[in-house]
Amino acid sequence: MSPDSQHPGPAGTQPQHEQPQPWPTPTPPAYGNQPGGGYDAGPSYAAAYQAGSYGPTAQATGAPHPPYGQAPYPPAGQGGSSFFHALFDFSFSRYITLTFAKVIYGISIGLSIVAWLIYLFAGFAYEPGLGVLTLLLGWIPALFFIIVARVSLEFAVAMIKTAENTSALAGRR
Secondary structure (H helix, E strand, O other): OOOOOOOOOOOOOOOOOOOOOOOOOOOOOOOOOOOOOOOOOOOOOOHHHHOOOOOOOHHHOOOOOOOOOOOOOOOOOOOOOHHHHHHHOOOOOOOHHHHHHHHHHHHHHHHHHHHHHHHHHHHHHHHHHHHHHHHHHOOOHHHHHHHHHHHHHHHHHHHHHHHHHHHHHHHHH
């Protein structure tokens, strides 16, 4: 019996059939040896950005502009104004919330812990069972207060940074 295309060969091997492909099979280049034309083609935007010549403003005027995200004025306590000048600025052109966000968050954590301890001692003084209940479950309202304080401060900081960046963009035009 001779091997043919319908029956396996002598050792259980299938005969090899070569089918022509309508396109040539390219071999990919080795890693790191890709041809030009991808991200490495053209000017380096990072180098242009660092040199200050990236963006429509710099291209139109020829002058470098400050990097994106730079504050339009120095933070409170640095540079042109003092803390008290920013505190009594009735035009609200300087923000002190960014300076005090850490302090306000620390005070809110401290107040929630003090309130929990007051309720704990009051609970044990009134009835021991209430004190144990406050010990086991009293941390939940304190944690909720801390979370609300944190989210509120993050919202305020995000709004102030948005206002600063918007005024910086409006000042460039």
